[in-house]
Amino acid sequence: MSSDPKELTAALQSIPWFQELESRHFESMSSIALLKKVEAGEELFREGDKEDYLYIVLEGRIAIDMFVPGRGRQRIYTAEPMDVIGWSSVTPVVRQRTASARAVLPGRVVCLDAPKLRQLCDQDHDLGYVVMRRLANVVASRLLVSRLQLLDMFAHPSKETAND
Amino acid sequence: MTELIPEVGSTVALKKSAFNQLLATLEGMGYQPVGPRILDETLQVGPVEAFEDMPRGYTSEQEPGRYRLIYTGHPRYFDITPGAPGWKQYLFPPRVELFTVRRTGKSWTIDEPSDPTPIYAFIGVRPCELAAILVQDRVFLREEWSDPIYRTHRQNAFILTVNCAHPCGTCFCASLGTGPRATSGFDLSMTELEDMFLVEVGSEAGRMVIAGLPFQPASAFLLQTASRLLEDARKRMGRELPDPQELPGLLMSNLEHPHWDEVAKRCLSCTNCTQVCPTCFCWDVQDQPSLSGDVSIRERVWDSCFNPDYSYIAGGNTRPSTRARYRQWLTHKLGSWYHQFGVSGCVGCGRCITWCPAGIDITAEVAALCKETVV
C-alpha cells in the first residue's frame, strides 16, 4: 500500500469520473484512498471476506472468479483499467464478498475504504449522489454483460432439425 | 374475309364458329393449346382440343373461403373467372429437375434434363393472370441472371387473353389497373360478344395466327359494345384494394400494428394462398440421392413463406409465429415487392381470398391496417 500523496493525486486524476468531481469531493475521496501495487497472481479479496474496500483498476487486469465445487474456479469477468470492482461494499444489502478477485497481470489499483466512503456519502449527499450514480452505471454495465453471457450466444446451435 | 393481314395493335372480329380453326392453326404451328376445362366437376387448366372443351355455360360463385362451380347454361364460352390452378404451373413448374449428378471417381458429372420443352398456347388467360405473368417475368428474368426453365417455357408460350365481362365476388383487378381489360403483353386478346369474338392483335405471332382465319373488320358497333361491357365489368368488381400506391410506405411503417395479431388468430399458415397466387415465386431445392449415394437428382420445388421451415437458420427460426409469417407475406406482396421488382406483387385476381379456408380477405386486412391506431 502506498500513500505517497503526489502519486495518489496523480493516480486519482487519471480516473475520468474523478476528473469531474468538485474539488472538495476530490479532497474527501483522496482522504480515504490508498494506492496498491499488485503482482500477477496476487489476491485482492476472496469469496466470503468482509467487504472493506472498493477498488478502481489503474493498470493491469483483475480477474473475478467464483468457486464452483466440482468445477473449480470459474472466471466470470476480468476488470480492465478504469473498471470498478468490489462495488458491493458500498451497497447496504450484501455483507460479504460474493466472488474472489485476483490480479492476472501486474498492475496498480486504487483502494477506497468502504466504511469511510459510506460515511462520507451519508454526511455529504451531493458526494453521495455522484458516487451512487457512478456505481449504478457500473452495476448496470455489469448486469448487461452478465445477461449477454447468460444468453450464451456463441453456443453451438441445436442439431435437432438442422437442414443447413 | 379480306386479303389484308391485320396490323399489330388492330382489332378484328371473328365468328365464334371459327374458333376451332384458330386452335387448329395453333396446333399446326407446333403449339399445345391449354386452357380452362371442367374436369372432375372442378375448373382446371388442361389440354384444349376443341372449342367444345371450353367451360361454356359455367360460372363460379366466389367469396372469402368459398367457391362454387355453377352451371347456368348461359351461352358464353369464357365467362368463368379463374379457379385454383393457373398458368404459373406451366412457366414455373411445381416440381422440376434441375440436374442429376453422378459420381465419377472422386468427382461428379452433371447431367442436365434433355426432355424437349413443351410449347404451349395459353387459351383464355384473364387480364389479371397476364399481369401476373408479366410480374413473374421480372422475378425470373433479370439482368444479372435468369432462370433457364422459366425462360425457355416463357419464350415458347403463346398467350391468348380473354377480357372479363363478368367479374366474380372476390375480383379486384380494377383497383390495381390490371383488368378487366388486357392492354399489352398478349399475342391475341379477345372480348367475347354474342356471336363474335373481338380480337386484338398484340404481336407478330398473333398476326400470323389470325392471318389465315376468316376474320372480319371490327365495326364501331362491336367496339362500342365491347367497351361498354368491360366498363360495366370494371364497375362491378367484388371488392377493391385501397390506395395501392400508398401501400409500400404504409405497410412498412406499420410492422407492429396490433392488427397483425388479429389476423394471426385466424390464419392457419396452410400455404393455400401462396399456391393459388399467380405471382408467388418462392422455391426450395432438394437432393434426391440414390441409396448408394452415387447418383443424386437435384429438384426445384415450390415453397411458401408460410412453411415453418422456410425461415429456419442454424439453431432456430427467424419467423416462428404465424403472425410473423402472415406479416411477411402481406408486406412482401403489397409492399417490399415494389422495392424489389418495381411493381406490386398483387394483380387483384382474388384467388387468395377465395381459397383461404379461414376466409381471410387481404383487401379487408389492408383496410384495417390503414385505420389509425389510437394510442
Next chain:
Amino acid sequence: MITQIPRHSLAIEISKPMLPYWAEITQIQTEAPGIATYWLRFLDTAVREGYTFHPGQFNQIYLPGYGESAISISSDIEERDQIGHTIRYTGNVTQNIARLKLGDVLGVRGPLGTSWPIEDAKGSDIVITAGGVGLPALRPVIYYAMHHRQDYGRVVVLYGARTPRDMQYTREYEAWEKAGIETMVTVDRADESWNGQVGVVPILFYRLRMDPRRTFVMTCGPEIMIRFVVFEALARRVPSNRIFVSLERNMKCGLGQCGHCQIGPYFVCKDGPVFSFEQLEPYYNVEEL
C-alpha cells in the same frame, strides 16, 4: 457496396445459375472444436485462374446427395489457387462435409453477395468486431489490411469466443499484431488457467478509445452480439453509414430468386450479407421480421 464481378471470375453459369462447379479439398485445418477450414481448389483450370472474390462474399458449397450450405470465404483474396471456407458443423450438409477427406470433391457456386467496404474505409480507422463464427467472414479484411497497411489508420480486431478452446485462428494473432493490427480478444467464460479477458465483445468495444469521425465499424457474429456492438458504436457517435454488419438467413439459391433469405425488402444473399446499418435501421428492431 454492390460489387460487379466480371463474368470470367465467377463460378456461376449466368444462364444456368444453379449448376455447381467442382473443387477438390486440398487442406482441412481444424480451428476449434466443431469448426474446420476447408481449402478448395477448382478442378477446371480456367475457373481456378479466373475466380476472384471480395472480402465478405460467400460461396454456396454443394455436397451431392445432401444439399448446399452458404459459407463465407475466409481466406486471403490474394490467394488465388485455393479458396478457404471455415465451416462449423451444425446441420445435415455440414455434418456430412465433416466426413470428407483430402481429395474429395465439393460443388461451388459463387462468389455471391455484397462485400465489406475496404475501399471506402481507406484513410480511416477500422474496428473489426467479431464474435464466434463471425470471424471467418472478416478474416479477408484483416489480410487485406495487412497487405495495404499504409492505406488505413488504426486497424483493430476485437474478437470474442465462448471459451478459450473455441477461439479461432489463434496461431495467426501474433502475425496480425506484428503487421500493426491491434488484436484484443475476450471469452464469455473461462477457468483460472486463462489470463486473457473475460467478458463480452460489446464491452471490448466500449473500452476502446476511438475517433468516431474517422472510424469504420465492421461486425459479424450472432445477431444479438451485433445488436449490442451497433448500440455501442452508435453511442460513440459513429454514423450509421459507417457501421457495417454481415447477416445470416436461410439461403437456398444465393441469387435473390427463391425468397428464403428476405429481411424486409432485402435479400440477404443479394443485397447483403454485408449491409450498412443505415440500410437496416428501419427494420432492425422489428422482432421476427
